[in-house]
Amino acid sequence: MSSEQKPPATTPPTYVCRSCKQRVDAVVERHKSMGVYVPHWTAGPCHNPRCDHYVPEQIPISSVRSSVWKDVAGWTGR
Numbered sequence: 141m142s143s144e145q146k147p148p149a150t151t152p153p154t155y156v157c158r159s160c161k162q163r164v165d166a167v168v169e170r171h172k173s174m175g176v177y178v179p180h181w182t183a184g185p186c187h188n189p190r191c192d193h194y195v196p197e198q199i200p201i202s203s204v205r206s207s208v209w210k211d212v213a214g215w216t217g218r
Contacts, residue, residue, distance in 0.1 A: 155183035160191040 155164050167184035170177045185195035 157183075157186040157188065157191055157193060159193045160186065161189050162186065162188050162191070 155166055157164050158163060164186050165184040166181050169180050169182055171180055186193045187197050188194060
């Protein structure tokens with residue numbers, strides 16, 4: 141048996157909503173760097189109905205570009 145350990149998998153950082161301070165999902169986006177697309181983790185939309193930055197869960201984030209849900213939510217990022 142091999143005693144080699146696998147390298148730890150990278151986990152996205154935990155993000156919170158700026159308005160209500162509840163945990164939000166991490167969304168992976170990509171940007172081009174030196175001709176290669178590189179993943180970039182960012183905070184996703186807040187699904188808390190009592191929050192000022194609330195985005196309904198019916199908006200399929202994975203099927204649209206990130207700029208669409210950011211425009212709907214008025215999300216400015218960090």
